[in-house]
Amino acid sequence: MTMDSTRAPHTGQDGGPATTVQRLAPAIHPPRRPDARHAERAGALRLRDSTGGAPLVLADVLAPVLTVAAVPGLHLPTRVLPLLLPLLLLQLVLHTRRGLYRRRLSPSALPELPTLLGHALIVWCAAAAGLASVGPVRVPAWQALLTAVAAQTAIGCAGRGVAHRVARYRAARHPRSTLIVGGGATAQQIGAALYAHPDYGMRPVGVVETGPAAVSDAETPAPQVLPAQLPVPPTQLPVLSTHEDIGRAVIQNTVRHALFVAHGGHGGPGPDDGALVRLLAEHGVRMWLVGRAAESAPTGMPPDHLWGFTVRPLRSAPAHRPQHWGKRGLDICLALPVLAVAAPVMALCVLAVRVCDGPGVIFRQERVGQDGRAFTLLKFRTLRPADEHESATRWSVARDHRMSRVGGLLRRTSLDELPQLWNVLRGDMSLVGPRPERPYFVAKFSGAHPGYPARHRMPVGITGLAQVNGLRGDTSIEDRARFDNHYIDTWSFWQDICILARTATSLFRLGGS
Incomplete structure (x- = not known):
């Protein structure tokens, strides 16, 4: 599938010494666990920065409710009032798509008046159509509907004006x-x-x-x-x-x-x-x-x-949270059947490693994942390092004479990475994303390549855009970071599917790792 590491570059493109680049972020070694209290405070700040989002929603919800209570001819039977709840959701969706809840520096209700009028017209036309389809319920006359449209627009505009004024007052105070x-x-x-x-x-x-x-x-x-x-x-x-x-x-x-x-x-x-x-x-x-x-x-x-x-x-390019949820769902839906199908192959790999290389079939190593969080990556053991320092700081073992034939075969076919499907199910990794690296090399590359820390904006993956474009083996770390950041900036479900398809076609090509 992919390869974990490449030769660390020590020279520039012209063969001379590599130039020193300013670091993108001051952190050198990522923390093992995020500070829950810091995350809670950051979430509270983002919530307060919404600038009156909750008052605006409240004003938009109260507008049709007050309209039904105030306009003559709209006294509807109690049994059909729950049918109007979807219309409230429709109005909120329309407002959201038009950006009426987006943060603005100079919010004002009057510029929003034409949009509120159009949305009120849509909502009450949908309400009339819904009431007509319910059954023996008297549909309000068109005069009452027009009055309702005008009243909801006026009430909504006034309510949003109050919400904007409250938002400006809060902004000045804080x-x-x-x-x-x-x-x-x-x-x-x-x-x-x-x-x-x-x-x-x-x-x-x-x-x-x-x-x-x-x-x-x-x-x-x-x-x-x-x-x-x-x-x-x-x-x-x-x-x-x-x-x-x-x-x-x-x-x-x-x-x-x-x-x-x-x-x-x-x-x-x-x-x-x-x-x-x-x-x-x-x-x-x-x-x-x-x-x-x-x-x-x-x-x-x-x-x-x-x-x-x-x-x-x-707007910056990171994927939205709903898209992350969808990506997580795609990972689970694909990783479970792949793990089930690959179970016999993994059993043979376990037996071969145990017979040829002795006990200790699974190799565990600390890697850096999304937002700098450390996790334990799982692989089939292909080489037993001399000590923990060698495991953490040695760049590549592809041509190590200590590697057995079974270990070399597992690395060439990328079968040694099959246990990472369990990392995907646990949520440590995704099927597609930037390849995770060890903390020692993350600190080293972050100081030499400004775009390298930005790779951790999304979950790390078993395969990625850089790997399917041949950036494995002795290739440039700078090129890898560029491909990884481009993948994050242009992420889509279709791109993930294409990368998985390209990975599947090259899975058993016997290339060096």
Whole structure:
């Protein structure tokens, strides 16, 4: 199927020494277990950052209920009222698809009025059709339906207006730490606007200026972290010039927003800086394009404004949680029958390893999985290492003379990886994803390749896009990381199926591992 490791690169593409690359994240060795209290606090912050989501839903639910109670001619029998519950769900779905629950910096109910009117018309037409199909129930007259549409629109608009006002009040009382990405006059103006108008719910804590013009780590000391309770004028904001400084500032200030005010390139860091976007996304930072960066951005999202500056949300690429659930379901549905079919083959492998190499058929090794969590990977033993240090730090054993013929056959056919199906069922791994590596090499590659830590945004896999494209054996770690991140950014069910099909066709090709 795949191979675990390749030769660690020590030279650049021109044959000279490899260049030093700034680290993407400050963590070197991933923790064995996530801090439950930290995860709970992060979840609470994300919930509070929804900016009035619950009040908006409440207002949208109360609007049709109050309409039925207030409009003459809509007094329906009690037995048909439960049939209106699906219509409430229909309205919530319509509002969600139109983005009426999406976080906005300048929320207002009046621009939403045409959308509310259209959705109310759809809901009450569906209600009339449903009532007509129930049976001997009097369908309200068309005059009553039109009155209901108008009343629901007015009530809904008023309720959402109150919810938006509450959201702005809460945002002013509890502003979130914000980074301004990009320098220049525009960054200073945006910082001044946030400082003067706290109802946007953002408190600037730093300016990000990376790239060739930024000063290196050796020349600039780490910036001081701003106290969370004190507002700081934009001219006194610290400048963050490296990804390590940015990660430290994000954690210590609990940064929740990042405003990109430049296109990138010579104008400063922008949304095309993939490493920076991934770093912010991994810490749960909500990103926005502001000013000229938003005016020319083909995001497909409706524009907003921040004190006259055009604003658009910048979405990062990680798969949504429902898609992760679907991926997990696909893993279980495929791994169970494959494990059942492969059981006789695995039994023969166990017998062969036991007879030829002695006891200790299953090889266990610590690997790094999703979000840096460590887990125990299972394989059939093909070589008994001299000690634990060799097992953790030796890169490849493909040509080790100590390997028996059975071990060599298992590695060439990738049959030694069949026990990883149990890792898939346990939830440690997925069928498709970036290949997991040992903590020693994760720390080493994270310092040499900026995109390597971003591979852990999704569950690790038995096979992956890099492996089916021939990146196994003595191949580039940088190329692997690029393929893995491209897989994560473009994930889909069909892509997983294609990778599994390509893996199946090459399963028994006798290539070196």
